[in-house]
Amino acid sequence: MSSSDVELQENKRDKLRSAAMKGKWSEVIEMYKQERDIRTVAITATRDNVLHMAVSSGDAKVVADIVDFVCAERDVVLRAYNDRNNTPLHLAASMGNVEMCRKIGDADPSLVTRCNIAGETPLFLAALYGNKTAFLWLHYLYIESPEVSSTDFSHYMRNNGDTILHCAIAEGHFDVAIEIVHLYKNLVKEMMMRRNKVGLTPLHLLAATPSAFKSTCLHGRSILVCLIYGFFRVEEKKQATMKEEVEQCERKSRVKFYQEIGFYQIRKMKEKHTWCLQIMNELLQHASDEDMSKIISRIPSEHLSISLEKEEDNESESMATPVPGTIIIETPLMIAAKTGVKEMVEKILELFPTRIKDVNDEGKNIVLLAADYRQIEVFRILCKQKRLTESIFRQVDKEGNNALHLAAMLGVKLDSLYHGETLSMLREIKWFEFVKNSMPPGLSERYNRKMETPDDIFRHSHKELMRSEREWLNQTSQACSVVSTLVLSVAFAIRSNVPGGYDGSNNKGFAILRNNKVFKWFEVCSSGALFFSLISTICFLSIVASRSQSVNSCRYVPFIRLHFGMLFMFISIVYLWISFCAGDFFMLDDDTLHKALPSYVVVSSVTILLVVTQLPTFLGPTLASISPIQAPRRKTTHPIEYRRAKEKENNIDLNSQD
Incomplete structure (x- = not known):
């Protein structure tokens, strides 16, 4: 050319x-x-x-x-x-x-x-x-x-060995995954328990996706979402979508209606949870005890090294330290215990009860993993298992830590001191006490290899949290005590100088306007403002005067004194405003009173709205202190450390092929 x-x-x-x-x-x-x-x-x-x-x-x-x-x-x-x-x-x-x-x-x-x-x-x-x-x-x-x-x-x-089921589960497309399960029934065993080049089966990926399960996804959701969630009815998928249904490709009007009113996403969430549970059951039905006991150990660029869990007499071998850089893929049970997927933990223990004795490369069984990752629902399930012996709860990891040692370690340090660390400290204490009460007696006094008891670890790891909380308590209490003292002074002055003065015709000195209905409002509200401001002032001063740095101090001071003191202070301000409005009723004529009425309504509405919106702040910590135990948050760590390595390997493969 x-x-x-x-x-x-x-x-x-x-x-x-x-x-x-x-x-x-x-x-x-x-x-x-x-x-x-x-x-x-x-x-x-x-x-x-x-x-x-x-x-x-x-x-x-x-x-x-x-x-x-x-x-x-x-x-x-x-x-x-x-x-x-x-x-x-x-x-x-x-x-x-x-x-x-x-x-x-x-x-x-x-x-x-x-x-x-x-x-x-x-x-x-x-x-x-x-x-x-x-x-x-x-x-x-x-x-x-x-x-x-x-x-x-x-x-x-x-x-790279990924099947379509691997990808559908990893990407969260459970509507496609349930179709795959039904379409490939003749290859169900080969596909469902097939390991890719990294060593993962679809069950591993499912265990590492807690949002796909009801127990973990609905945790922390609002009551309204939970009610709407329970309203929908989603049946299990019995067979794959037929070709005739695919060709129709039209949505039902009911689904369109749900989408228009904003409930469509909640329905899709329930569909995901239903189908995910169905996929999990199907996967476990085709799994063997050998499949459930394999731990993958590999170094990037090397072939897989699959090792079965050792028996108890060879426990020292199974706890050998892996080579630095080794990628460890734990069993699905261990991954589910880390992510808090209680549905999978229950099902695996039902089908493969011997897997409860498995330990990972750090020497941790599922009891230790549940305590380490603060998965309270999983921990509750393990506590209820009749086949669990004390030896499972008494087991320690390579560092000599039992479950109570791990529960005593600080989870996550929050930046917000007001609504963050105060609640966080309460959850830390309640979580630690819950694990302590669930463990066999005597474990709270055991030492790990660093010669630390669980109580030592708790005090040491939470020392900075308690110190910062104490500083915040003192600063907040000092600021609030100034306000409450001012309210107390004004309330005392108003209560001493009633509108209209006193009747000097007798020795008792009754108020002249005491029979007026509006005066009764003034009398009750001024007394209430004086009473609640006095209590709030005492609460704040007691916090400032206290020098205790004990764990019990961190548990009771913020929730019994501080938040109740702030609540009483706001109530006293509301009472003070009502008494002020009632007093003005006697001082203004009818024409001026009607002109000032809109201003009173606006200010009163804003005050009431402010108090109502702040109620969760005041009552939330108190309710948290008496509510069922909730495990505190911890730093987010993915239970399968393979995705980045897998992506890098894929890029290397593509570059080599190019």
């Missing part, structure tokens, strides 16, 4: 790319009809051709026109790939555009299982991105092809 021909070809390519980028598809199709040699040429830096760009634009009509036009070159155009070996069908499947998938797939059904550079088929990408309808349509298109083998299902797995 001469230089002039090359230059002409480049000009055509630039013109075609410019028209496609600007969305001028009429010009693109016209050029497509006239210039046969540009139909498969790559026009972008990523080697996309015109059909790739048309699919990426999302215009199904343009894609249909191009597919219909290139009948003679159909195989060449439809199978053209970009720099990642993605065909146009790969892009359509990843976008979830069923109309484009149908058009391209009907033209060439073999494209459904064509792999890109990562070993991903269009069907795989549809599952990866949660495009349920596109995934189902591609699946039925594939299995109805005459050349399909009933035993060839290589399309469900990519190069």
